[in-house]
Amino acid sequence: MRTSLLLNFCSYLENTPISLSIQGSSWVIPAVQTSHLLAIAAVIIASLMIDLRLLRISGIESSITIVMSRYASIIWIAIPVLAVTGAVMIIAEPARSLANPAFQLKMIMLMAVLSITFWMQRMSHHNSFFWNASPSKRRLASILALCSIVLWVGIVSCGRWIAYT
Numbered sequence: 001m002r003t004s005l006l007l008n009f010c011s012y013l014e015n016t017p018i019s020l021s022i023q024g025s026s027w028v029i030p031a032v033q034t035s036h037l038l039a040i041a042a043v044i045i046a047s048l049m050i051d052l053r054l055l056r057i058s059g060i061e062s063s064i065t066i067v068m069s070r071y072a073s074i075i076w077i078a079i080p081v082l083a084v085t086g087a088v089m090i091i092a093e094p095a096r097s098l099a100n101p102a103f104q105l106k107m108i109m110l111m112a113v114l115s116i117t118f119w120m121q122r123m124s125h126h127n128s129f130f131w132n133a134s135p136s137k138r139r140l141a142s143i144l145a146l147c148s149i150v151l152w153v154g155i156v157s158c159g160r161w162i163a164y165t
């Protein structure tokens with residue numbers, strides 16, 4: 001989606017004093033990119049630990065509720081770091097990301113995977129046996145874990161793709 005309203009907003013944003021000062025700095029972008037990458041590593045490891053438990057591949061000695069409460073907090077801490085560092089990169093070069101289909105797809109997939117994570121965490125918080133209550137719940141847990149893995153792979157790929165589209 002590259003509407004003229006969006007492109008006008010991008011050219012306004014890249015001429016604001018804050019954008020110009022980020023563009024003129026030699027260390028801000030490398031520093032935020034490094035923080036973005038470290039937060040990506042945290043988010044991917046934490047969600048993989050949850051997904052592998054839901055798929056009964058690892059961590060089966062602990063309940064799903066325990067694994068979720070252990071790792072989901074890492075996701076909810078890393079997401080604001082990603083949002084802030086991502087926002088700094090957007091302010092520096094708005095058209096490169098905001099008007100980029102890879103970035104837009106990345107944001108849609110991010111919303112989807114965070115909704116899945118939030119809902120799964122909420123269900124196991126309300127009822128710690130929820131995901132083991134029946135074969136259909138166990139199947140649903142596996143399907144959601146696979147969707148989560150596919151979405152995270154898509155998000156990382158789109159993040160990297162922004163530079164090439």
Ligand code: HEM
Binds near residue numbers: 043079087096158162
């Ligand atoms: C929460 C909101 C987020 C925002 C606003 C955001 C924004 C951005 C922006 C603007 C870039 C720079 C792209 C470029 O100019 O080349 C970027 C890079 C990237 N993002 Fe995000 N991002 C967010 C979350 C995430 C998440 C959750 C992941 C994956 C778990 C992710 C993965 C990546 C990757 C792999 C890159 C490429 C880094 C590089 O090659 O240096 N981002 N992101």
